Each structure stands twice: as C-alpha cells, then as structure tokens.
Amino acid sequence: MASVVEVLTRLGGWATSAQLVQATSRRALAAAVRRGDVDRLARGIYAMPGLGADVAAALAYDGVVSHTSAAAAWRLPLLVVPEKPHVTLPVNRNARPGPPAVLHWGTIPSTDRSRRRTSLLSTVVGCARILPFGEALAVADAALATGELSRDRLIEAAAAMRGPGRPNAVQVAAAANGHSESFLESMLRSLLVTAGIDGFEPQVLVDTGCFRARVDLGNRRVRVALEAEGYEFHGSAGDFARDCRRYDELVAAGWLVLRFTYQQVMGDPEWVIRTVRDAVAQRVAIPTNG
Structure with a gap:
C-alpha cells in the first residue's frame, strides 16, 4: 500500500x-x-x-488562484507581487474561514477548477479589472506574446465583461500587442496610448539596406524611435561599442532616438509624454526624404 x-x-x-x-x-x-x-x-x-501560499489558499477556500496571483503563476510580468493570494470563489458561495487572502467571486469553468487556477485569458481579464492601465497592458502584452492567447479572444472577452473594471479591460484589449518584449516597453507604450499619441508600433524593424536594427517603439512616418532602458547594463566594452554603433546608424539613417529609463517611465511620466510630443512635433515640421 x-x-x-x-x-x-x-x-x-x-x-x-x-x-x-x-x-x-x-x-x-x-x-x-x-x-x-x-x-x-x-x-x-x-x-x-x-x-505554496496561493494554491493553499485556493484549496482552503475551495476556489481558484486568480487575478495577479494567477498572473505570477503564469509567469506574466507584474510591477508588484501581491502580498496576499487572490482567490476567486464560485458565485453565491459564502466564504468559509481560511488563511489571509483577497477574495473575488465569479463563474469558474471546470478546467480552471481542476487545476485550481484561472485560465490565461481569465487571468488577463481579471488583472485588467484591478490593475492600472499600464500594468494591465504589460500583463496582456506578455500573455499574447506566449502565442497561447489571441488578441481577438481577448477583445471578445473584454467586451463581454460586466461590472467594475470593464472600461479599463476594453482599453487594454484594444491596445494589447504580442510584439512587446518587456514590462517597461509596455509601460512606455501605455503612456503614449493614455496621452493619445498615435503612430508608434512595438518592435519596428529599421532596414536601410546597409544595416538592420529593431527599436522598441517606432513611428515610421516621422522616424522617431523610443527605447525603454531597463536596469540592464553593458556587460563588456564590446556590448557598449555595439550599442553605440546601433544608435549612430539609426541617427545617420534619419531617425531621432529617445531613450527612457525605468525611473523616468515609472517616476516622471508627464515628462516622458511631453518629451515625445515635442520630438514628434519637431519632426513633423522637418521634411524627410522617403
């Protein structure tokens, strides 16, 4: 036995x-x-x-891990890891005594219940209910990048939502893009969306025939590139030289490159928006060839 x-x-x-x-x-x-x-x-x-505290809480309440706790389990990027597990219980279920947790109520499909965690789609929608737009967009971008969730399904699910958080979820679904490559890039793009600055696409390829470079966010019409610079640093003199060469070649090809740090995007968004607006306005006033 x-x-x-x-x-x-x-x-x-x-x-x-x-x-x-x-x-x-x-x-x-x-x-x-x-x-x-x-x-x-x-x-x-x-x-x-x-x-694990999240699964233990879900089991104790006979619910499922959800929202930002489920996002962490799906390895989606979060600005802040939740202090307490987020657990969703079936509708009309009274909460029984259990460990510290943030409780939600909603419809739970049988597949979610069997694994004790919301699906990737439900997780993204749940995060869009409770997170600010930029953080929710980063979660949605990363989910689309996995290839396991389509943008059409996300838009459909957001449109079908009811209750608190629906407007934010609809905006997140409309702006989400599976090409974003980092949390900071999504946060930077969210500032542009919120400010109504159009024309920037994630991971734009610049190809002059002599060199190729991909920029985090690019506006092809005015040739403005935005780079989201995280905590990473140049690991060697060679890395630093390659980065400088890439920057110089972009400028020589007629692109204006703006580089924004984590501290600037997260701590001074008004300045970031103003700087991008000014750069775009300047470029619009300058004729370009081709």
Whole structure:
C-alpha cells in the first residue's frame, strides 16, 4: 500500500480526505498529519507542506488562484507581487474561514477548477479589472506574446465583461500587442496610448539596406524611435561599442532616438509624454526624404 505522502505526490501535492482514505486508510492519514508529513488546509482538504501560499489558499477556500496571483503563476510580468493570494470563489458561495487572502467571486469553468487556477485569458481579464492601465497592458502584452492567447479572444472577452473594471479591460484589449518584449516597453507604450499619441508600433524593424536594427517603439512616418532602458547594463566594452554603433546608424539613417529609463517611465511620466510630443512635433515640421 502506498503511503499518504506518495499518494499526495502522485496527485500533484494535494487531495481530498476521500481520495487519501481510499488509497491508504484513515489511520494512515491521521498519523501523517500528526507527524507533520501532511498539512490539513481545510475540512476534507490535505496537502504536502510547502505547497505554496496561493494554491493553499485556493484549496482552503475551495476556489481558484486568480487575478495577479494567477498572473505570477503564469509567469506574466507584474510591477508588484501581491502580498496576499487572490482567490476567486464560485458565485453565491459564502466564504468559509481560511488563511489571509483577497477574495473575488465569479463563474469558474471546470478546467480552471481542476487545476485550481484561472485560465490565461481569465487571468488577463481579471488583472485588467484591478490593475492600472499600464500594468494591465504589460500583463496582456506578455500573455499574447506566449502565442497561447489571441488578441481577438481577448477583445471578445473584454467586451463581454460586466461590472467594475470593464472600461479599463476594453482599453487594454484594444491596445494589447504580442510584439512587446518587456514590462517597461509596455509601460512606455501605455503612456503614449493614455496621452493619445498615435503612430508608434512595438518592435519596428529599421532596414536601410546597409544595416538592420529593431527599436522598441517606432513611428515610421516621422522616424522617431523610443527605447525603454531597463536596469540592464553593458556587460563588456564590446556590448557598449555595439550599442553605440546601433544608435549612430539609426541617427545617420534619419531617425531621432529617445531613450527612457525605468525611473523616468515609472517616476516622471508627464515628462516622458511631453518629451515625445515635442520630438514628434519637431519632426513633423522637418521634411524627410522617403
């Protein structure tokens, strides 16, 4: 006969008392709990120690990990990791006692319930309900970049939403783009969208025939490139030289390159918007060839 720990391991780290008793015995389950080999999360729910606060909370409340907690589980970028697990319970379900958590209520498909986590689509929509536009856009961009979610499905789901957060979700779905390559790039693009600055596309390829370079955000009409500069630094003299050469070649090809740091995008968005507006206005006044 398998041990309680072996059964839990085979079942993914948690199980109901009925499952464990059927595979072992009530005596074996009680002994495993006394030894600390198994944790009792809620009535009839047992798990391996160290299962994880998010899943443990979902099991304790008999719900699913959702919103930003699910985003973290899907490895989507977040500005701030939630202090408490976000858990969604079925509609009309009363919350029973459990560990600290942020509780939500909604319809839970059977597939979400079986894995105790919202789907990628539901996670993006849930984040759009509670996060500011820029942070929600970064989550949506990253989800589309996985190839497991289409923009059409996201737009359809946002349009079908009801209740708080719907306008934000609709705006996020309309602006989301699977070509963005970083959280900071999405945040920078969100500033442009909010300010009504049109014409910038993510990951624009500049090809002069002599060289090729991809810029984070590019406006082909006025040849303005925006680069989102994160915490990364040049690892070697060669990396630094290549970056300088790329910048010089873009400028020589007629592009104006603006480089914005994390601190500027997150801490001084008004200045970023004003700088981009001024640059675009300047370029509009200057005739370009081709």
